[in-house]
Amino acid sequence: MRNAGKQTCAFRPFMGASLMILIVDHREITVSYENNTLCVRREGGKLQRIPVALLEQVIVYGSPTIEMPVWRALSTAAVPTTLLSQRGSQEPAIMAAGLAVRLPLRRLQFRCAEHTGCAVAVARWFLQQKFAAYDLPLSHFNAEQRQPFKQQRAELLDKLNQADSIAKLMGYEGVLAAAWFALLAHGLPDKWRFNGRNRRPxxxxxxxxxSxxxxxLMADIRQVLVCEGLDPAFGFLHQPVAGREALVLDFAEIFRAAVDFSLYAFLGCLNPKxxxxSQAHGCRLTKDARPTFYxxxxxxxxxxxxxxxxxxxxxxxxxxxEQIRGKVAGFRGILNNQEQDNG
Structure with missing residues (x-):
């Protein structure tokens, strides 16, 4: 894990191999745009310039001042942006590029989603992928600890393969997810106070x-989906609801295990302090701990x-x-197969 070092500014660029994640987390920050560059300044501080071409993700906390051309530039460059409330009191917002002009795939998505048999089969595929992905975080546990979960998964997978409705599929997914978080609760030290999944807050x-x-994760998934020409709001396992991007949630199910696996190990870099x-906002990373997380x-x-x-x-x-694009390719294949089988 790279050392985040001492942070002296309220925006933080985190470098990957060649690109960076930009974190803006102070209301006194102003971000403007000129000549393909973001100009970031804190009141009374030094101007910093960050080429848009170097950005792969932007995360904004609270309510800094960000000028309209910045959003246009980030969208044009297909840089996913996540907006988080300062204290977690509002749902996150995800911004990215508009839908790519790939109408045949999007029309195929709509046709399959509106055909009950196709929709159930595609939703089942998402959960088959999710169930298999649990093998990754299970590697944190010994054979004796993971065997009951694996047995329950096998039983639920048999039921999953016979399910004839989205409601049944979601029910089986919920049972296995609860079993997974119960196993995590057993494995995590008491100091982390984890007794199962809870949120909001x-x-x-x-x-x-x-959370x-x-x-x-969903910001990255959304970016890939729109670039591939898929409608992120039109899902299969998760049904379309105003304000919720159902297909993003469908794909997130496949990758939650990788997040769980990595965060389980990452806890070793942190302590409860x-x-x-707070009663209103629940539990949150402190501002000092954010650099380590990012x-x-x-x-x-x-x-x-x-x-x-x-x-x-x-x-x-x-x-x-790359992994998301690989799953999108598999998803495209499932759509084509289902249309042929049910056409």
Missing amino acids: PQDPFNALL LGYTL DFSY NFWAEFREQCPRLSADDEGDITFSSLA
Whole structure:
């Protein structure tokens, strides 16, 4: 884990191999745009210039002043941007480029989503991917600890493959997710106060990290989906609801295990004092601890873990965006197969 170092400014660029994540987290910051460059200044501070071409993600906390041309430039450059409230009192917002002009794939998406048989089959595919992905975080546990979960997963997978409705699929997913978080609660030290998944607001450090990690994950997923020409709001497992991008949530199910696996290990870099608590806003990372987290997240995006496809089950690493594009290719294949089978 790279050392975040001492932070002396309220915006923080975190470098990956060649690109950076920009964090803006102070209301006194002003961000403007000129000549393909973001101009970042804190009141009374030195002007910093960051070429848009070097950015791969922007994360904004609270309400700094960001001029309209900045948003236009980030959208044009397809830089995903996540807007987080300062105290977690509002839902995160995700901004990115507009839909790519790839109408055949988007029309195929709509046709399959509106056909009940196709929609159930595609939703099942998402959960089959999710169920298999649990093998990655299970590697944190010994054989005796993981065996009951694996047995329950096998039983639920049999039911999953026979399910004839989205409601049944979601029910089986919920049962296995609860079992997974119960296993995590058993494995995490008591100091982390983790007793299962909770949110809005999260009540303990690990849930705070999960909520933040899942939010940032969905920003990357959304960016890939729109660049591929898919409608992020039109899902299969998650049904379209105003204000919710259902297809983004569908793909997030596949990658939650990688986030869980990585955050479970990342807790070793933190201690409970790195989190603050309030009745209104729950548990959140302190501002001083954010640099450590975002250094971790920059590495996660570059070197996202996954199990190898061979029988050895070794953990390999590749970029998160590359893995998302791979799943989109699989998704496209499922759509084509379902339309042929049900056409």
